[in-house]
Amino acid sequence: xxxxxxxxxxxxxxxxxxxxxxxxxxxxxxxxxxxxxxxxxxxxxxxxxxxxxxxxxxxxxxxxxxxxxxxxxxxxxxxxxxxxxxxxxxxxxxxxxxxxxxxxxxxxxxxxxxxxxxxxxxxxxxxxxxxxxxxxxxxxxxxxxxxxxxxxxxxxxxxxxxxxxxxxxxxxxxxxxxxxxxxxxxxxxxxxxxxxxxxxxxxxxxxxxxxxxxxxxxxxxxxxxxxxxxxxxxxxxxxxxxxxxxxxxxxxxxxxxxxxxxxxxxxxxxxxxxxxxxxxxxxxxxxxxxxxxxxxxxxxxxxxxxxxxxxxx
Numbered sequence: 113x114x115x116x117x118x119x120x121x122x123x124x125x126x127x128x129x130x131x132x133x134x135x136x137x138x139x140x141x142x143x144x145x146x147x148x149x150x151x152x153x154x155x156x157x158x159x160x161x162x163x164x165x166x167x168x169x170x171x172x173x174x175x176x177x178x179x180x181x182x183x184x185x186x187x188x189x190x191x192x193x194x195x196x197x198x199x200x201x202x203x204x205x206x207x208x209x210x211x212x213x214x215x216x217x218x219x220x221x222x223x224x225x226x227x228x229x230x231x232x233x234x235x236x237x238x239x240x241x242x243x244x245x246x247x248x249x250x251x252x253x254x255x256x257x258x259x260x261x262x263x264x265x266x267x268x269x270x271x272x273x274x275x276x277x278x279x280x281x282x283x284x285x286x287x288x289x290x291x292x293x294x295x296x297x298x299x300x301x302x303x304x305x306x307x308x309x310x311x312x313x314x315x316x317x318x319x320x321x322x323x324x325x326x327x328x329x330x331x332x333x334x335x336x337x338x339x340x341x342x343x344x345x346x347x348x349x350x351x352x353x354x355x356x357x358x359x360x361x362x363x364x365x366x367x368x369x370x371x372x373x374x375x376x377x378x379x380x381x382x383x384x385x386x387x388x389x390x391x392x393x394x395x396x397x398x399x400x401x402x403x404x405x406x407x408x409x410x411x412x413x414x415x416x417x418x419x420x421x422x423x424x425x
Contacts, residue, residue, distance in 0.1 A: 116321055126152070126159065133165050139374045140352070142169050143343045144260040160189035164196060172339055176203055187216070194220050194227070210240045228259040228267065235270045239277065247274050253319050265295035273302050281311035292321075299325045299332075349379035357388055365392060383412030 115128055129152040136145035149166040152159060167182035183200035190196055201216035214237035220230035235250035251274060254267040268291035275284035288305035295301060302325035309318035338355045342348060356371030369392055375385040393401035394402035 122368065126161075130161060130165075133162070137165065137168070138370075139377065140339065140342060140355075140371065141346050142172060142339060143346070145169055158185055158189055160186040160196070163189070164193075164199070169200065171203065172336075173257070174336070176207060179203055189275045191257070193224065194223065194230075196345065198229060205233070205236065205240075205333040210237050214238055218257045226257055227252075228263045231257075232263065232270055234265045235267075235274075239273055241279070244274060244277055248260070256323060261294045264351070265298065265301065269301050269304060270292070271296075271351075272301075272308060276304070276308055276311070282310045284308040285312060285314075297364060298329050298330055302328070328362060331362060334336065334358060345380040349382045350373040353382060353385045353388065356385070360392065365405065368392070380417065381408070381412045383409045386412060 115124070127348065129148060133145050133148045133152070136142075136148060145165065146169050147171070149162050152162045156162065163182040163186040164290050167179040167186065168181065170176070170179035172344075180200065180203050183196055183203065186193065186196040196422075197216040197219050201213040201220075204213035204216070206323040214234060215231045217233040219239065220227050221234065223229075231250045234358035235247045235254070237251060238244075251267055251271045255271070256263065258264075259267065268287045272284040272288035272291065275281070275287060281410065282343055285305065285308045286309055288301060290303055292298075292301045301319040306318045306325065308316075309321065309322035319408035335355050335358055338351050341351055345351065352371050352375035356368040357367070359365075359371060360368030369389065374380055374387050376389075379385075389421065390402045390405035390409060393399075393405065
């Protein structure tokens with residue numbers, strides 16, 4: 113910030129703003145990130161990277177219309193940006209603007225017909241318009257690319273929706289069962305699988321997946337609450353530890369560990385965080401790091417339990 117105050121070259125100033133904003137986002141300091149991005153955009157109102165980063169902040173804070181506006185500006189400034197098109201399409205679809213969302217998926221496919229994520233998005237839009245033939249074409253094209261687990265799960269979810277629309281609930285259950293195994297923390301998969309199981313008369317299994325979807329949604333909502341609470345209390349290690357624990361329990365270990373690391377930045381002696389990190393590293397086979405965190409957790413417990421001296425009046 114001192115360099116910016118002394119008027120560096122424009123390119124250097126943009127690099128500084130971006131580095132600072134990314135640092136704040138990496139430590140889940142959304143208010144500080146927003147302030148940095150606001151300063152950047154006061155200077156360069158249409159800077160596409162700043163718009164995209166601020167859109168992410170708005171989305172995290174459930175300010176979706178503001179996020180959409182920023183992504184739109186980013187797409188206008190960077191029409192070849194795959195990331196900008198996909199992020200904008202996702203938010204537009206969530207808001208019910210299916211035609212506009214589809215146009216951005218199609219822009220990605222015009223640049224790369226083998227874009228699995230864009231194919232799945234286009235399939236989702238086609239299903240919304242009950243264009244089953246186009247939905248099937250896009251889904252099968254995505255699956256033929258042998259995408260990584262998350263994208264395969266998304267494609268199988270759309271295949272499941274398609275099979276339900278075609279009146280084939282048994283086949284839908286098969287596709288969705290594989291999808292939920294690949295991405296067990298994805299709410300939509302559980303809900304569609306529950307609907308398919310209901311259609312084939314498996315009420316108990318359906319109830320399990322409906323309940324699991326509700327449970328995951330409640331957990332994610334709590335993480336959202338924590339993010340908003342950290343705007344006022346950015347150095348609250350306990351809140352950060354809680355968010356990390358939730359994400360790890362949902363199978364999102366890398367994100368959860370990221371949250372735990374920021375908890376230790378706020379309080380290096382936070383015992384529960386050390387315990388959780390020890391468990392994560394042990395599960396990953398890194399016994400050396402696990403032992404370090406177990407030792408730090410034990411030392412934290414000793415400090416907590418140590419009696420205070422009472423010298424009397």
